[in-house]
Amino acid sequence: MSDAILKIENLVKHFPTGKGKRGEKEVVKAVDGISFELKAGETIGLVGESGCGKTTAGRTILKLIEPTSGKIIFEDKDITDYSSSKMRAIRAQMQIIFQDPYSALNPRQTIGKIISAPFEIQGITPTEGTKTAVQNLMARVGLNPEHYNRYPHEFSGGQRQRIGIARAIALKPRFIVADEPVSALDVSIQAQVINLLEDLQQEEKISMIFIAHDLSVVQHISNRVAVMYLGKMMEIAATADLYAKPHHPYTTALLSAVPQPDPRSERTRERIILTGDLPSPINPPSGCVFNTRCWKAQDKCRTDVPQLLQVGGSQVACHFPENI
Amino acid sequence: MTELLRINDLKVSFKTDDGLVHAVDGVSLTVNAGETVAVVGESGSGKTVTSLSVMGLHKKGQAQLSGSISVNDHGTFKDVISLNDEEIRDIRGRAVAMIFQDPMSSLHPFYKIGNQLAEAYLVHNRGKKKEAMVRALEMLELVGIPEPKKRAEEFPHQFSGGMRQRVMIAMALMNSPQMLIADEPTTALDVTVQAQILTLLEKLKKEFNMGILLITHDLGVVAQVADRVNVMYAGRIIEEAPVDDIFYAPLAPYTLGLLKSVPRVTANNDRLKAIPGQPPSLINLPVGCPFAPRCEYKEHSAESGCNTTRPELLGTSATHRARCHIPESLRQELFAKEVKELLA
Numbered sequence: 157m158s159d160a161i162l163k164i165e166n167l168v169k170h171f172p173t174g175k176g177k178r179g180e181k182e183v184v185k186a187v188d189g190i191s192f193e194l195k196a197g198e199t200i201g202l203v204g205e206s207g208c209g210k211t212t213a214g215r216t217i218l219k220l221i222e223p224t225s226g227k228i229i230f231e232d233k234d235i236t237d238y239s240s241s242k243m244r245a246i247r248a249q250m251q252i253i254f255q256d257p258y259s260a261l262n263p264r265q266t267i268g269k270i271i272s273a274p275f276e277i278q279g280i281t282p283t284e285g286t287k288t289a290v291q292n293l294m295a296r297v298g299l300n301p302e303h304y305n306r307y308p309h310e311f312s313g314g315q316r317q318r319i320g321i322a323r324a325i326a327l328k329p330r331f332i333v334a335d336e337p338v339s340a341l342d343v344s345i346q347a348q349v350i351n352l353l354e355d356l357q358q359e360e361k362i363s364m365i366f367i368a369h370d371l372s373v374v375q376h377i378s379n380r381v382a383v384m385y386l387g388k389m390m391e392i393a394a395t396a397d398l399y400a401k402p403h404h405p406y407t408t409a410l411l412s413a414v415p416q417p418d419p420r421s422e423r424t425r426e427r428i429i430l431t432g433d434l435p436s437p438i439n440p441p442s443g444c445v446f447n448t449r450c451w452k453a454q455d456k457c458r459t460d461v462p463q464l465l466q467v468g469g470s471q472v473a474c475h476f477p478e479n480i
Numbered sequence: 481m482t483e484l485l486r487i488n489d490l491k492v493s494f495k496t497d498d499g500l501v502h503a504v505d506g507v508s509l510t511v512n513a514g515e516t517v518a519v520v521g522e523s524g525s526g527k528t529v530t531s532l533s534v535m536g537l538h539k540k541g542q543a544q545l546s547g548s549i550s551v552n553d554h555g556t557f558k559d560v561i562s563l564n565d566e567e568i569r570d571i572r573g574r575a576v577a578m579i580f581q582d583p584m585s586s587l588h589p590f591y592k593i594g595n596q597l598a599e600a601y602l603v604h605n606r607g608k609k610k611e612a613m614v615r616a617l618e619m620l621e622l623v624g625i626p627e628p629k630k631r632a633e634e635f636p637h638q639f640s641g642g643m644r645q646r647v648m649i650a651m652a653l654m655n656s657p658q659m660l661i662a663d664e665p666t667t668a669l670d671v672t673v674q675a676q677i678l679t680l681l682e683k684l685k686k687e688f689n690m691g692i693l694l695i696t697h698d699l700g701v702v703a704q705v706a707d708r709v710n711v712m713y714a715g716r717i718i719e720e721a722p723v724d725d726i727f728y729a730p731l732a733p734y735t736l737g738l739l740k741s742v743p744r745v746t747a748n749n750d751r752l753k754a755i756p757g758q759p760p761s762l763i764n765l766p767v768g769c770p771f772a773p774r775c776e777y778k779e780h781s782a783e784s785g786c787n788t789t790r791p792e793l794l795g796t797s798a799t800h801r802a803r804c805h806i807p808e809s810l811r812q813e814l815f816a817k818e819v820k821e822l823l824a
Contacts, residue, residue: 342522347741347754415700
């Protein structure tokens with residue numbers, strides 16, 4: 157067995173949109189051929205702007221939506237074509253934490269019921285009894301176990317996210333996709349939840365794909381960071397390298413756009429302001445998908461698709477990488 | 481310096497089934513021409529309620545307001561709280577305008593962008609349709625929308641999130657207000673687009689000498705554009721200061737707590753220092769300092785009045801004041817060390 161718990165090979169997810177203007181079929185290229193490996197115990201941060209395909213990527217990897225093509229290899233098993241009943245056994249090993257802690261919990265179920273759902277679905281009775289197991293989980297994520305019989309509306313946003321986390325770790329999964337788990341929370345609460353996720357991940361040796369648009373949060377929690385743009389992987393690098401020396405112009409622009417809580421450096425800092433918006437994923441630009449907003453774009457960028465190549469310790473998809 | 485907005489001891493409460501919610505509890509602040517004043521706080525701290533009060537947007541009968549909100553209407557000050565509906569409509573958009581967080585729900589999906597902009601002008605200039613359209617195109621151009629003539633004929637769904645927010649700003653500028661309230665103007669936007677919008681707001685401030693009241697929860701945004709900052713907690717301003725003082729010499733434990741809990745791109749990967757606990761319920765505020773249950777510096781307070789008396793907004797400097805029972809000199813000493821660590 158290799159040390160990679162998850163291998164993604166050329167994963168593609170296209171959504172059909174019905175007919176286009178001239179009658180031909182159109183597809184939204186949400187994820188358009190991404191490849192990477194996730195090592196055991198590693199956290200990869202998946203970042204990009206809204207519409208770049210990061211959430212679709214996360215859900216396709218978990219097979220919550222069927223991939224169009226490509227391969228998903230989880231613990232050396234190719235699960236790409238597994239049926240939903242065959243997936244159920246594997247689901248105990250792979251879990252998801254959702255962005256919105258309000259809509260992710262059934263308002264009519266008690267917290268005890270919500271957190272015990274994984275046991276029920278998998279037909280597992282914990283040795284210590286389901287109720288004790290659930291209460292242990294609640295204590296584990298910093299909830300009061302006595303609140304077992306309460307309903308979601310009695311909890312704050314941060315507490316609800318803890319409930320979602322308790323549910324996700326109930327079956328001791330090996331791999332979790334956390335989809336924007338803290339972006340709905342206030343800063344002071346956000347820090348509590350990030351700390352909790354870090355602790356759990358280290359103690360339980362969980363591998364994690366952490367999807368977020370907030371680059372400061374991602375830097376804090378990830379070992380490596382993957383940057384997506386219009387369904388394509390732009391750059392994958394060790395966190396320290398990516399933040400110190402971004403190679404892809406898009407990564408550089410993204411980092412320079414994040415305002416830091418430091419007014420003096422904000423006043424002197426040179427900011428790269430990208431012009432325009434994200435192009436449509438139905439008709440992405442030819443060549444490098446970033447060429448329409450890139451200040452370094454040349455003719456080659458408009459015709460040749462750059463491959464994700466090794467540059468130093470990083471992988472970069474750019475004809476003219478920076479900082480080398 | 482021309483004063484554009486002066487809020488004095490504003491109190492806003494709402495009746496609910498569970499009791500009276502004191503959403504804003506004695507807020508005072510001013511905004512001058514040519515400056516951006518930020519109001520920072522977490523959800524429920526009262527920042528949006530404050531901004532809605534300035535626009536006179538609370539439903540009559542639901543909200544109970546007291547205090548005064550003086551808006552500079554081309555030289556004469558008018559108190560929004562004592563004005564009637566018609567008088568408020570007269571200053572709204574003309575003396576003070578507002579942009580909201582969600583640009584999609586603030587635009588009508590069935591009307592063309594150009595007509596929606598023109599409407600904002602026609603409210604104050606009845607019958608001048610041609611003039612209104614000309615002005616709409618000018619404003620679209622000003623906020624950086626390419627091909628304004630073509631875009632004015634389009635509908636909101638044909639615009640991206642960033643473009644819609646530009647349209648909202650254009651709409652706010654239709655009647656050349658001096659004062660702009662921006663309530664979380666970039667929260668729904670991606671960072672690259674956020675950078676564009678913040679640059680645009682800076683430009684408006686400089687070119688038209690506008691005063692901007694910026695409501696946000698994002699300390700990074702505050703650091704980038706604000707001149708002065710008010711930090712809110714549980715309906716009150718707990719610290720007010722020029723922007724550098726807030727970030728480099730905070731005097732309220734809550735402000736320091738916020739600064740410590742923000743993950744920073746430049747920082748080392750130490751554990752985040754979260755503020756323990758949660759904000760208090762606005763129905764049953766603690767008797768003493770509302771932040772006391774979460775405060776880790778409480779023990780430094782000599783009289784330990786933290787649990788019994790509400791601290792006043794005080795400070796030895798005229799521009800920098802905070803609510804805290806701990807002696808100011810001791811706070812300066814304690815907090816300076818922590819800020820130094822943060823910036824290291």
